[in-house]
Amino acid sequence: MSSLPFAHLAPTPAPCRPASLRDLFFAFTWLALQGFGGVLVVVQRELVERKRWLSQEEFVEDWAVAQVLPGPNVVNLALMFGGRMFGLPGALTALAGLLAAPLVIVLLLAMLHTRFAGYPAVEGALRGMAAVSAGLIGAVGLKLAVALANNPVPLAWSVAIALTGFILVALLHVPLWYVMAGLGGLGCVLAWRRLRA
Structure with missing residues (x-):
């Protein structure tokens, strides 16, 4: 190992x-x-x-x-x-x-x-x-x-983040910078917590 x-x-x-x-x-x-x-x-x-x-x-x-x-x-x-x-x-x-x-x-x-x-x-x-x-x-x-x-973030969370990003950018026209900062930060925190565990 x-x-x-x-x-x-x-x-x-x-x-x-x-x-x-x-x-x-x-x-x-x-x-x-x-x-x-x-x-x-x-x-x-x-x-x-x-x-x-x-x-x-x-x-x-x-x-x-x-x-x-x-x-x-x-x-x-x-x-x-x-x-x-x-x-x-x-x-x-x-x-x-x-x-x-x-x-x-x-x-x-x-x-x-x-x-x-x-x-x-x-x-x-x-x-x-x-x-x-x-x-x-x-x-x-x-x-x-x-x-x-192989992603440390669970698949359900990955799909939810992707769908939320699509809705925010494509449908609600939220600026990409805010979506990247918010959802990207959430993904980083989730990955860090899983890897740390």
């Missing part, structure tokens, strides 16, 4: 890691190019399922930290993951891979959008893409729910 406290709650480490900085750069470039409207779906599929650089549990933990930190979630994740693999050069390489090609594409699309924004076909296409993005994010949320089995 391990002498480390809470060792049974530690995530199973992923079996693989990036071979080089170049590998890291192209992996983050590829996932960024696939992520129109949000990259959570693509990041989970690429890093966990396809590359196997992170286990499901590691991804959930890293994504949770990335959401709490200021800035875009996927940028935070890229910096954390690249830094863990190769130090500062890895963090900067993952960030460059994530931002370089999409930046060029966004600038080109912005120029096209200013010219064709009024066309009904363009408006319809953008509405359709938003619906697809929402569906993909929901599907990944369900897929990641299996990682809650």
Whole structure:
């Protein structure tokens, strides 16, 4: 038996890691190019399922930290993951891979959008893409729910916190900052009490 406290709650480490900085750069470039409207779906599929650089549990933990930190979630994740693999050069390489090609594409699309924004076909296409993005994010949320089995917060409490957050933000339009502080703080206290016991 391990002498480390809470060792049974530690995530199973992923079996693989990036071979080089170049590998890291192209992996983050590829996932960024696939992520129109949000990259959570693509990041989970690429890093966990396809590359196997992170286990499901590691991804959930890293994504949770990335959401709490200021800035875009996927940028935070890229910096954390690249830094863990190769130090500062890895963090900067993952960030460059994530931002370089999409930046060029966004600038080109912005120029096209200013010219064709009024066309009904363009408006319809953008509405359709938003619906697809929402569906993909929901599907990944369900897929990641299996990682809650290792969460120190009981499943019933986790579901209650998630539903309360949805109601407060989506239906009652409470500012996200207040919801994150309140419900996030409650989740931290519950986890701390369970781990301490």
